[in-house]
Amino acid sequence: MSEIKYKRVMLKISGEALAGDQKHGLNTETVNKISDKIKELHDLGVEIAIVVGGGNFWRGRSGKGMDRTTADHMGMLATVINALGLQDSLEYRGIPTRVQTAIEMRQIAEPYIRRKAVRHLEKGRIVIFACGTGNPYFSTDTAAALRAAEIDAEVILLAKNVDGVYDSDPNINPNAVKFDKLSFLDVLNKELGVMDSTAASLCKDNNIPIIVFGLNDPDNIIRIVKGENIGTSIR
Template identity: 60%
Template sequence: MADSTAPRKFRRVLLKLSGEALREPGSQENISPPIVEDMAAQIKAAHQTGLEIALVVGGGNFWRGITASNKGMERATADYMGMLATVMNSLAVQSMLEAMDVPTRVQSAIKMDNVAEPFVRRKAMRHLELGRVVIFAAGTGNPFFSTDTTAALRASEINAEIVLKATKVDGIYDSDPNKNPNAVKFDRVSFHECLTRQLKVMDSTAFSLCMENNMPIGVFSMNEPDNIRRALVGEHIGTMVDAKG
């Protein structure tokens, strides 16, 4: 019988990081170099195992389009500004990874040749095959879509085996653990049960993309030391969402 606690063996993964995670709590700085350095070190450790890694980084430490639109800004313009924020974060992560001798490419959904390659699916896959970490920036290139949706879309496009979503909580619960001390955490749950229970895993568009393409989602806390590396190398942390549950 297979050991259910043994690490899963991934070949290619997509890691989704929130922009807020790059900012030190309580700090006025939008990007904390020590935090980015720690993330990069964990990604490097996983990369050295031969794992092919793609990243999507949010932009919430600089800008949230939907928040600005709720305050009167035209939504499409606000979302484009948010996409530019993800480019800044992607460049910060790239810089730190390359300082650690990890070959990296940033591909942007909005053309900006001086700072990033344009997104080309086959080129991204070739970079991964050659051992380069690929960072997908500027969202999908379209307003009204979140970086969760970007992660689900890009993961499907590059034939990743899983989307790993780093969050503030250590998995998916049957209710909000911040409000309900008796909330129960799932180790594994199906797409169908997430829909039935109305569990908040990703936004509805991103979740639908993953479900329709049978793309598993791993949700874990990035606040615990070394958790990014552990998730990347397939250790059983957080919650796994897939077709079987």
């Protein structure tokens, strides 16, 4: 146990990270690779809560001309597909998991109940939170911040397709500079776009550190939990 820096973590996996190169939908091979690393983390004795995004299927803002609330409901449903896909992959690896949804769908998953979620974590089950916060106009990054605060997670591990936060888009600007450390005020004032301002404010107000890292090398999850400085740390 001594080799781990964090005992309880919130892992935020965006929908895009589950889509692999196809950029849309669920890529089974990608999901399985991520599950292998989550299993390693679980084997180290880390309590793991996961919030999954849904952008690989649908984002509220993609619904141009649509009623925003309806479009956001569709986005929240997309997160359930990802949650079930990830659950299946983790359970195939012998890890007990529970999916809890912020919008009730009892035939499919448990409704979100904080005390139950914490109990699952204490018993070594991985809890996957779906449907974001359950409210339109929010993001799954905000859901990760909210649930992290509720379950007393020590850190949010924000898995992205880039290896940290840059001063400009590294895919466009070859001279983009990566930050090793940032404050939440920097993120808010410089509008760095790494997460929405609601999520950043919630983490700032509740002192929840975030580590932004690239999931292209899934080993990064393990390195961070063992205390290596990878990606960008925001606090």
